[in-house]
Amino acid sequence: MQTERVIFVTNDDSYLSKGFRAAVNLASEFGRVVAIAPDRVQSGMSQAITINQPLFMRKVESSERVEIYAFSGTPVDCAKIAFDHLFVGRKVDLVLSGINHGSNAAVNVMYSGTMGAAIEGSFYSVPSIGLSLDDHDADADFEGAVKYGRMVIKSVLEAATELPRPLCLNVNVPRIAADQIEGIRLCRQTRGFWREEFYARQDPHGREYFWLTGAFQNAEPEAEDTDEWALAHRYVAVVPVQVDMTDYRMLGSLQGVIK
């Protein structure tokens, strides 16, 4: 018996964002959508979880094809309650997190709540895709992200039984018109870090405040196998993501040092 696919959708820009709606519509082409997304903006929340507070969920939309819940937790909390509460005993075919307003290429994969949720979803042995557009604008044009997101989803669903688990993809789409995109490139994560310039001012009560504002420092701008290179050259970047953070090369350097 062919049962209908179930696609879990989440993000970090909240269920009210334009990118989330684009993801829900895209996912509904492939099956029944069940979405749990943060009830407010949770950008930059990384793999954060809520330990010390109760969390509240409410259904905000329900039709034959689409069911949406707003949740008071982080993006990772959304994935956890989906798989360890809502979906218990049910088969889920795909996780789609996004479409994020802003790139999650390079080390952004670590800070992103959208990628946090995608990574968490992959822990449940379900193929998981984080989809991001390199444009922070609340009214960004998601046409290219939808077009190429559709292609990646199709490929993953077709090959799902052959691919190992956990399977998590970080898909980033350049901020250009859909017909200007050159294609898709499999990439590795670009090396490099953010450097911040803290914007420091006084509030109306004379207290100094700081506001984070930084720029990514690409340590290898010429490396053609990286996600940043792909984006800069009009390609969609696809990086498979895993969570063993062991520095195996450093293990060698530490022999005889740590004893």
Add this chain to the structure above:
Amino acid sequence: MQTERVIFVTNDDSYLSKGFRAAVNLASEFGRVVAIAPDRVQSGMSQAITINQPLFMRKVESSERVEIYAFSGTPVDCAKIAFDHLFVGRKVDLVLSGINHGSNAAVNVMYSGTMGAAIEGSFYSVPSIGLSLDDHDADADFEGAVKYGRMVIKSVLEAATELPRPLCLNVNVPRIAADQIEGIRLCRQTRGFWREEFYARQDPHGREYFWLTGAFQNAEPEAEDTDEWALAHRYVAVVPVQVDMTDYRMLGSLQGVIK
């Protein structure tokens, strides 16, 4: 000229925690301590950053050897404002994040705010140590963590010029008396994930709430080179951490699938 060392201390349990005080005291054995820690508990905050709000910092302690600031941001925000604001132009010799109330072994490295700050610190080319005790008790006994933390710090400072950067260590200490600990083991991160049981109840107003409560599922309990094995066998586990999350093996599996 021999200048005094500067040690940056931070954590995720806030500047008021017992483990933070233990870290400040330990670090002060090695140099002048400058600490910026969250002004409230920020456990489970991972690599989260604060993008959409202003942040406030206040000095809460100042002596010749120790300077402590309470900051309204996440642990990673603490590291960022330390290096990109407070320390600009100054040399820092070591980052010590902790001592965490609770283990950050295995995949906990991804959820932990203490490890988030340690990882962030390593991005500034300063040797960085996240130190955690496998005991969540607010009044936990930090004697073993201090004893072995001291040994690891000493080793890292002595070898600092020879070791590559970024250098970040995830150090976890078992919850046993200091003299029961067998020694230190270099390890890799244990494979495995958390599975949650959401505690669901009704609040006094009749609304359903959920509270995260889970258990770590060790996928390789017999693997003697892992951090969980070390902790279970009375060793201090030291795992070097890096942030290239690319799944290189999956890159091979995806050839011809994503196109």
